[in-house]
Amino acid sequence: MTLMLTPHEPATLILLVDAPGQVQTDCADFNALLQYKLARADVVEAGAAQARATEGGCRLAESLRLSRQHGPGLV
Numbered sequence: 001m002t003l004m005l006t007p008h009e010p011a012t013l014i015l016l017v018d019a020p021g022q023v024q025t026d027c028a029d030f031n032a033l034l035q036y037k038l039a040r041a042d043v044v045e046a047g048a049a050q051a052r053a054t055e056g057g058c059r060l061a062e063s064l065r066l067s068r069q070h071g072p073g074l075v
Contacts, residue, residue, distance in 0.1 A: 016053040023051040
């Protein structure tokens, strides 16, 4: 499956991995990541949802980091 992400969606994904509490579950970028199964919303205290990256989302975020460190064409 080929993913077509906007520039904001990978940034949101990396933020989910590094600081999950900083991403709102009602934003368009998070909703797109949900559709691609790169993110999930976990219910926490008082029924509030907290954004989290899925295992696939974590792998993609790591790949994005590696491609930035080593240049294009290595992922």
